[in-house]
Amino acid sequence: xxxxxxxxxxxxxxxxxxxxxxxxxxxxxxxxxxxxxxxxxxxxxxxxxxxxxxxxxxxxxxxxxxxxxxxxxxxxxxxxxxxxxxxxxxxxxxxxxxxxxxxxxxxxxxxxxxxxxxxxxxxxxxxxxxxxxxxxxxxxxxxxxxxxxxxxxxxxxxxxxxxxxxxxxxxxxxxxxxx
Numbered sequence: 001x002x003x004x005x006x007x008x009x010x011x012x013x014x015x016x017x018x019x020x021x022x023x024x025x026x027x028x029x030x031x032x033x034x035x036x037x038x039x040x041x042x043x044x045x046x047x048x049x050x051x052x053x054x055x056x057x058x059x060x061x062x063x064x065x066x067x068x069x070x071x072x073x074x075x076x077x078x079x080x081x082x083x084x085x086x087x088x089x090x091x092x093x094x095x096x097x098x099x100x101x102x103x104x105x106x107x108x109x110x111x112x113x114x115x116x117x118x119x120x121x122x123x124x125x126x127x128x129x130x131x132x133x134x135x136x137x138x139x140x141x142x143x144x145x146x147x148x149x150x151x152x153x154x155x156x157x158x159x160x161x162x163x164x165x166x167x168x169x170x171x172x173x174x175x176x177x178x179x
Contacts, residue, residue, distance in 0.1 A: 001040070001071060002123075002130035003031055003078075005048035006093040012047075023090065024048065030081045031074060038070035039063075043105075043118045053118045056105040064100050064147035071098045071138045072152060072176050079136060096138040097129030098174070100147070125169060128162035138174040145172045152177055 005011075005027060012020050028045060035042055035052050039060035044051040054070070055063035078094040085092050103120035129139040145154030154172030162168040 001035075001052040001054070001067060001099075002097045002126045003050045003052070003074060004095060004130055006095050006135050007091050008048040011090060011092055023085070023092070026081055026084075027078075027094075030077050034073045034077055035070055038066045038073070040066065040070055043116060051118065051123065053103065053105065054100075056103060056118055057116075064144055065151065067098055067100055068140070068144055068148035068152050068174065071096050071140070071174060075136070075138050082136070093135035095130055095133035095135060097126045097131070097133055098138060098140045098144055099123075099125040099129060099169070100141065100144050101125075125162070125165065128165060128168070129171065132160045132162060132171065133173075140172050140174040141169045142172060143169075145174065148174075150177070 011023070015023070027048065028050070031050050032042055038054070039058065040052045040054045041057040042050060043053050054060050054067045060066045074096060082093050099122045101122040103118050103122045105116065105118050107114050108117045125141065133139040139157065140154060145152065153175050155175065157171045157173050160171040162171070
C-alpha cells in the first residue's frame with residue numbers, strides 16, 4: 001500500500017518548515033495506528049509518501065482482507081484530517097494505492113547505515129495506483145477487490161495510465177460495502 005498527500009508539493013512551497021512538519025506529524029499520526037491495528041508495517045516515510053506492507057514483516061491472517069480493511073479505515077480517518085486542514089485553509093487531500101502479491105523485504109546497507117525496504121512489482125503497482133488515484137480515493141487491483149468482496153466493492157476505472165508497467169492491472173476504486 002502507498003499513501004500520499006495530494007497538493008503537498010504546492011503546500012511546502014509556501015508553508016513554513018514548522019507548519020510543514022506539524023502537518024506531516026498529523027498525517028503520520030493518522031496513518032501509523034491504522035496500519036498497525038491491521039497488522040501492517042510502515043516500511044518507509046519519505047515526505048508525504050508512506051509505504052506499507054502486510055504479511056511482509058510479520059505474518060497476518062488473511063493479508064488481502066487486512067490490506068483492504070486498513071485502506072478503507074485510512075480513507076475514513078484521513079478524510080477527517082483533511083476536513084481539519086481545509087478549515088485552516090490548507091488545500092491538501094490524500095490518495096491511496098493498494099496492490100497485493102509477492103514482494104521482497106530486506107535491508108539495504110550503505111556504509112554503516114542500514115534500513116529495511118520492500119521491493120518488487122507489487123510495490124511499483126501500488127505506487128502507480130496511488131499516483132493515479134483521485135483525491136480521497138483508494139485505487140486497487142482486481143485481486144484485492146475480489147478477495148475483499150465481503151467488505152468492499154470495486155468500481156472499474158477506465159482510462160487510467162499506469163506509467164512504466166508492461167502489464168498494467170485493471171484499476172478499481174475501492175469503496176466499503178453498503179455505501
